[in-house]
Amino acid sequence: MGLRDALSTSDSADTTQPGWARLREMLAEFSKQRAALGFTPTETATFVMSFKEPLFERLRREYADDPAALAESTWEATEILDQLGLYTVEIYTKTRESVILRQQQELLELSTPVVELWTGILALPLIGTLDSSRTQVVMQNLLEAIVAREADLAIIDITGVPTVDTLVAQHLLKTVAAARLMGADCIISGIRPQIAQTIIHLGVDLGAVITKATLADAFRLALKKKNLSIGAR
């Protein structure tokens, strides 16, 4: 087993040494597989540490006449298997973290789609609380969409956003400024009374940014700017 190889290529009980690399790799794979199968980290670690019993049995027989050597090698074996067991727990934790991270990414992408309302008119309906990093990603997506769909009008609707703090307000304004530099105009719609109050209290200057109470109003304005109108048949 890999344990024997590792022991023969390293002379210390420190499992972080290079000689242990292959065994650590095997255990990492093993830990990930077990995690995928639904085993708890304790179960996996316990499995690794269960090697102690047969190992100690073997050592007892080998060193039957030398209690000092037996004690020393038993201690070394314990150290090694403990480290390896803990290593599987570490890998488990890291794997869980990367799954969570990936899910967060997917959630981010799902929850902020950019919608084309009409040729050259985009809408970005934001839903839920906005934190600084999410806002930045969302805003970048909007700017990319402006280029990709050749839209010179973008409506950022925040009806579904319960609160806005200074940082988020600043990101919104920076996005509007960036869009302007690129040649597109933004309308911010869906500003609820509470958010309007927050904006005043925070002293954020909306400047020349056009705001509308509802997405519908913003859409009407967008059509007007493009000299379009919707008529009845």
Next chain:
Amino acid sequence: MDRIPLLKIGDFLLVTVQVDMHDRLAVALQDDLTERIVSTRARGVLIDISALDIVDSFIGRMLGNIAGMARILDAETVVVGMQPSVAITLVELGLSLPGIRTALNIDRGMELLKAAREETGASASDGREAD
């Protein structure tokens, strides 16, 4: 020294900036444009920066200078094709390119220039349209 080519499209001049310019080249561009606006009686300038992934303060000033000089020569300037990361960086930098119109692409830029011409009422008899 290589110079950035200028293209005449109808009444307008089109500049496509594709190289990472050093300062001398940028200054040469300004000079060339000024000269060509006069010699071709261009009514508008389109600067396509879609290939630029960096716009620093020097380029920003160059664009501002071009727009200013063009206006004195009765030509409007539109900058087109700014990349999103460039726009975001300019906003962080605090550079706002005042007095410069922008559009998403060359087509939109042309539309903007034509509309601007109509607004200012292109006079038919300003003595310069001799040929």
Next chain:
Amino acid sequence: MTVEKQTELPLKAQEDVVSARQLVRSWAVELGLNLVDQTKIITAASELARNAVIYGGGGLVRLEILLDTGKRGMRLTFEDRGPGILDIERAMSDGYTTGNGLGLGLGGAKRLSHEFFIESKPGAGTRISIVRWKS
């Protein structure tokens, strides 16, 4: 904190500013910075490199890849033996919002970086360092 990799580039002529931008770009791509972060550091480098050439009488830029606990980043240090900056505070505050009187671009470079360090004495040259960490 360790320096994983480093190199120096002279900044004597305008073409060197372009070379500096290109080198910073390739290191930024290698470091794995996202597009916006790449743009920010290259733009800041362009400002500071130009300053070194035009106001500093020429100098150099040192590029370093840093490794700190759990994070990697890039540090750029611009050095020149020029006249130095008399009033650093004022130089920093002359950002582009005021129409860029001194043209130093320092405030801008600071806004585009995670860390900014400046040391300058009249007659003793200038040293400016900026850092951007990979997020």
